[in-house]
Amino acid sequence: MLTPEPADSIRMLHPERGHRRQPKIVRMSDVQRESIRWIWNGYLARGKLHTLEGDPGIGKSTVLIDWAARITTGKPWPDGQPGCEPGNVVIMSAEDGVADSLRGRCDAAGADLARIVTMPGMTDTDPVTGEETEDLPVLPDDIDHIRETLLAEQATLLVIDPLMNHLASTINSNNDQQVRRALTPLVRAAEATGTAVIIVRHHNKGDSDKAMYRGGGSIGIIGLARLGYTVARHPDDPANPHRAVVAGIKANIAPMPASLAYHLVGDQTHECARIEWEGPVDYTANDLLRAPTTPASRDKTTQWLLDYLDDHDGHAPFEEILDAAKTAGISERALRRARDRGKVTSGRSGFPARAVWYAPGVTDTTTDDDPSSATHLTLAEQAELNPQNTQFGHPPDP
Numbered sequence: 172m173l174t175p176e177p178a179d180s181i182r183m184l185h186p187e188r189g190h191r192r193q194p195k196i197v198r199m200s201d202v203q204r205e206s207i208r209w210i211w212n213g214y215l216a217r218g219k220l221h222t223l224e225g226d227p228g229i230g231k232s233t234v235l236i237d238w239a240a241r242i243t244t245g246k247p248w249p250d251g252q253p254g255c256e257p258g259n260v261v262i263m264s265a266e267d268g269v270a271d272s273l274r275g276r277c278d279a280a281g282a283d284l285a286r287i288v289t290m291p292g293m294t295d296t297d298p299v300t301g302e303e304t305e306d307l308p309v310l311p312d313d314i315d316h317i318r319e320t321l322l323a324e325q326a327t328l329l330v331i332d333p334l335m336n337h338l339a340s341t342i343n344s345n346n347d348q349q350v351r352r353a354l355t356p357l358v359r360a361a362e363a364t365g366t367a368v369i370i371v372r373h374h375n376k377g378d379s380d381k382a383m384y385r386g387g388g389s390i391g392i393i394g395l396a397r398l399g400y401t402v403a404r405h406p407d408d409p410a411n412p413h414r415a416v417v418a419g420i421k422a423n424i425a426p427m428p429a430s431l432a433y434h435l436v437g438d439q440t441h442e443c444a445r446i447e448w449e450g451p452v453d454y455t456a457n458d459l460l461r462a463p464t465t466p467a468s469r470d471k472t473t474q475w476l477l478d479y480l481d482d483h484d485g486h487a488p489f490e491e492i493l494d495a496a497k498t499a500g501i502s503e504r505a506l507r508r509a510r511d512r513g514k515v516t517s518g519r520s521g522f523p524a525r526a527v528w529y530a531p532g533v534t535d536t537t538t539d540d541d542p543s544s545a546t547h548l549t550l551a552e553q554a555e556l557n558p559q560n561t562q563f564g565h566p567p568d569p
Contacts (some may be wrong), residue, residue: 225402240282249448258327265336268314344388403459485533489526
């Protein structure tokens with residue numbers, strides 16, 4: 172067996188490789204351990220990529236202006252934690268005007284305006300005509316300019332709002348490899364400058380209640396982020412478009428932080444909205460995206476399932492429900508999601524035991540006099556009772 176050569180020996184034995192691409196070797200014993208540098212403990216960290224996601228009009232940009240204002244002034248954070256040392260903020264915004272939107276929001280949030288700069292465009296001069304042009308800074312093309320700006324401003328926070336407008340036209344936002352290639356230089360710039368970076372994106376048009384998969388574009392975006400948040404209407408007040416909750420989607424470097432409720436209030440002086448925080452709430456990100464189950468707001472599949480159970484005395488064998496659903500043009504995947512949204516429960520009943528679904532509030536009449544009865548279940552019924560067992564062809568929903 173060949174003994175691997177130390178990296179230094181390889182470079183000594185093969186000097187001709189000096190001009191070629193070489194691996195960078197870091198021995199862990201030579202690494203000085205560092206602690207996470209928190210700006211807002213548990214929520215915002217220096218040198219890390221964060222995401223903030225939500226539907227249009229929910230107040231994402233206003234939330235970030237509120238956070239930026241607290242950074243510039245050192246005011247306490249929305250959960251009551253002490254504020255940070257005052258720092259500078261860089262904002263790249265493609266959807267809001269600097270004079271008629273951003274300035275007013277910063278004023279309304281009580282920001283130190285001298286500590287906030289915007290980067291609304293990149294200018295260039297045509298060498299032939301001398302005409303000056305301007306377009307948005309994009310990733311990865313303009314990362315050197317972005318990094319230089321962060322260094323020059325000694326920025327504590329960079330906001331990119333929204334990300335999709337700041338991706339180069341050559342980047343397919345749904346292609347994981349291309350997105351990672353575009354954002355990795357941004358991650359490196361955050362690390363090098365010690366700047367917390369927050370990228371904003373809208374929710375996609377899917378109906379999943381798994382928050383991890385609701386952000387627009389590739390899953391690689393949230394994959395690169397160390398902390399991620401979603402913003403959605405407050406479950407206690409779903410008809411109110413001005414009341415919402417910020418909840419964690421992902422936390423790789425800390426425990427998942429508490430969700431925080433807020434509402435938007437009009438600021439007549441500055442002709443804009445501002446944030447008033449209500450404090451921590453118990454809802455998770457998945458809770459926020461779960462469809463309400465009041466009759467007026469149920470989707471058609473959920474309503475179909477609940478009507479079917481109601482017509483069958485509140486419970487029915489799973490296989491019978493599945494057959495009826497397929498006849499109605501409903502897939503098994505959609506049926507299972509409707510079960511979750513409709514708070515339908517499942518159990519087993521009879522001998523041989525059969526998988527049964529129960530309408531909300533209907534008592535499960537399961538008896539387990541013969542534990543071995545599960546062996547008499549059909550394959551689909553065994554999968555229903557044991558969704559983690561993928562050998563029956565019914566893996567749990569992603």
